[in-house]
Amino acid sequence: MSRSWERKVRRNTDVINKQRKKEGKPSLSATAARTDRYVGRNYLLPALLVLFTVFYIYMVTIPTGDPNAPRAADSAMFWVTIAAYLLLAVLFFFRRPYLSVSKDCLGTRRMTGDKLMLAPNIKSISVRPGYVVVEQAKGANWVFSRMMNRYPTDQMAERLRIFAKDNGIPFQEETT
Known part of the structure; x- marks a missing residue:
């Protein structure tokens, strides 16, 4: 088929779909291919990431024997790492798995x-x-x-x- 014919078909399909939407009917593409989607919720990996972050905070903030030693918890990279792990946990929580x-x-x-x-x-x-x-x-x-x-x-x-x-x-x- 030529591309101009495909464009005409696409335009006509768009016009008909707009009319069907106004009438409350499903679009032509939706009736042609029915897809059922089953969505779950990922909570295990985010929970592990949060626990890892808490463990990381605990391990970094444990006092050492030397009071003059630089503390890693005072650096900006420490807080960036904490934020990155928590952001990753939130991303995995809201990015739902599906079939x-x-x-x-x-x-x-x-x-x-x-x-x-x-x-x-x-x-x-x-x-x-x-x-x-x-x-x-x-x-x-x-x-x-x-x-x-x-x-x-x-x-x-x-x-x-x-x-x-x-x-x-x-x-x-x-x-x-």
């Missing part, structure tokens, strides 16, 4: 950024109470835990059951 399930792929956020896994690359999906494990054909498994990241694993299991059935992926559910 998004669409028609033919799964998406999540890892330490290195957002990741996608297409249905042909999934070996199997297994569900245990409080855990959902997505096994890849190549690479590390994706584990979603209610205890570690406060994921709604029961809702995720129902949606992943449908996803597995639609894409022909083995689905195992353990109830123990």
